[in-house]
Amino acid sequence: MAWNEPGGNSNNQDPWGGRRGGDRKGPPDLDEAFRKLQDSLNGLFGSGKKRGGGDEGGGRSGGFGLLGIGLALLAVVWLYSAVYVVDEQEQAVVLRFGKYYETVGPGLNIYFPPIDRKFQENVTRERAYSKQGQMLTEDENIVEVPLTVQYKISNLQDFVLNVDQPEVSLQHATESALRHVVGSTEMDQVLTEGRELMASEIKERLQRFLDTYRTGITVTQVNVQSAAAPREVQEAFDDVIRAREDEQRAKNQAEAYANAVVPEARGQAQRIIEDANGYRDEVVARAEGEADRFTKLLTEYQKAPEVTRQRLYLETMQDVLANTSKVLVSGKDGQSNLLYLPLDKMIDNRGASQAPVAPAASAAASGSDLGSRVATDLQQRNSRSRESR
Numbered sequence: 001m002a003w004n005e006p007g008g009n010s011n012n013q014d015p016w017g018g019r020r021g022g023d024r025k026g027p028p029d030l031d032e033a034f035r036k037l038q039d040s041l042n043g044l045f046g047s048g049k050k051r052g053g054g055d056e057g058g059g060r061s062g063g064f065g066l067l068g069i070g071l072a073l074l075a076v077v078w079l080y081s082a083v084y085v086v087d088e089q090e091q092a093v094v095l096r097f098g099k100y101y102e103t104v105g106p107g108l109n110i111y112f113p114p115i116d117r118k119f120q121e122n123v124t125r126e127r128a129y130s131k132q133g134q135m136l137t138e139d140e141n142i143v144e145v146p147l148t149v150q151y152k153i154s155n156l157q158d159f160v161l162n163v164d165q166p167e168v169s170l171q172h173a174t175e176s177a178l179r180h181v182v183g184s185t186e187m188d189q190v191l192t193e194g195r196e197l198m199a200s201e202i203k204e205r206l207q208r209f210l211d212t213y214r215t216g217i218t219v220t221q222v223n224v225q226s227a228a229a230p231r232e233v234q235e236a237f238d239d240v241i242r243a244r245e246d247e248q249r250a251k252n253q254a255e256a257y258a259n260a261v262v263p264e265a266r267g268q269a270q271r272i273i274e275d276a277n278g279y280r281d282e283v284v285a286r287a288e289g290e291a292d293r294f295t296k297l298l299t300e301y302q303k304a305p306e307v308t309r310q311r312l313y314l315e316t317m318q319d320v321l322a323n324t325s326k327v328l329v330s331g332k333d334g335q336s337n338l339l340y341l342p343l344d345k346m347i348d349n350r351g352a353s354q355a356p357v358a359p360a361a362s363a364a365a366s367g368s369d370l371g372s373r374v375a376t377d378l379q380q381r382n383s384r385s386r387e388s389r
Contacts, residue, residue: 083110084118091156092120103157119160123153126220129167131174134230135182143190143227145182147199149174149206150221158216166215173209177202188244195224 085108086092092104095117111118132146151170153159163169181201185194203222210217229237301308 078113082113083108084120085109086120087122089122089124090120091123092118093156093160094118100157100161119156121153121156121159123156126150126152129171129174131171131178133175133178135179137182137187137190138184139186141187142230142233143182143187144230145178145190145227146225147174147178147202148223148225149219150223151217151219153216154218155216158214160216162214162216166217169213169215170210170217173206173213174202177205177209180205190227191241195227199224 084092086104086106088106090106092109094101094104094111096112097115098117101116127150129149129151130146131149132144134142135145136142149170159166181198182190185198188194190198199222202224203219206222207219210219228234297308297312
């Protein structure tokens with residue numbers, strides 16, 4: 001029979017060997033242990049009520065104790081989430097009921113969620129955004145232009161409140177500025193030395209877009225990397241580049257030749273000009289001297305005409321006969337003229353002007369033959385002149 005049936009257990013003991021009264025020695029009752037725990041918690045939080053009031057009073061005091069524990073835990077959790085630290089490089093924007101309340105600087109701060117919201121960002125660190133895409137240049141060529149944009153947050157309030165996704169807006173503005181600048185630049189400038197100018201123009205236009213949107217972002221640097229043609233047309237593009245390099249090399253060679261020839265030609269032209277100027281000065285000076293000489297000669301001629309005329313005649317004959325190798329000898333009567341040729345001087349002058357091509361003996365023989373012929377010719381002329389008289 002069961003242990004608790006009537007007459008079945010005279011000792012009134014439970015299966016664990018203890019009595020059902022207050023003198024039990026078995027395992028403790030779980031309900032009693034739980035009530036003791038509640039009593040201890042009530043005493044801890046200052047409940048002040050005894051359990052003598054029955055089961056109903058004990059239940060109420062236990063419920064209040066659990067509520068206090070829950071409220072304490074919630075207070076700890078709220079305090080942990082409400083207190084925050086802002087670093088030296090950061091700022092925080094606090095919104096109260098969805099409206100801007102304040103901007104918090106570095107230090108230990110507290111806000112009151114859920115009525116407050118906090119946005120904390122690093123405002124000194126430079127961030128980077130890279131982009132690469134195919135662009136159409138001004139001369140209708142397609143190039144791939146990679147670039148990197150470095151930026152930082154300059155106004156956290158604008159960054160948080162004015163634009164929903166400011167960094168996405170930065171990407172869109174970057175693409176717009178890049179397409180505008182590349183579209184107004186020729187391909188040669190994009191591929192070669194025009195990248196720095198393009199970077200400055202892109203930065204200026206991009207910052208103007210961001211200021212218009214009031215994103216609170218400041219662009220610090222724009223780097224346009226080496227642009228290249230699309231892979232599909234890279235070979236043809238390389239051929240074009242090589243042809244342009246050959247063209248530039250030919251231009252450089254032509255310029256070098258021009259730089260060598262033009263100064264020499266200019267020097268020769270200047271020398272000719274100087275010679276002409278010198279000849280002009282010489283002719284003018286000689287003419288002026290002759291005119292002055294003639295003026296003075298006229299003055300002397302007016303003073304003594306006969307003497308001056310005779311002197312002019314003698315000077316003229318001296319000038320004429322000084323350059324001839326013939327000597328004219330006239331007779332006493334002034335009618336017979338004898339032409340004298342100084343053959344020895346003529347032969348000497350001829351030998352000095354021309355290089356000798358024959359031995360000295362042959363030259364002497366030819367000179368003697370010439371002398372005999374000239375003497376015969378002179379005799380014939382004298383005889384004819386006598387007969388005519």
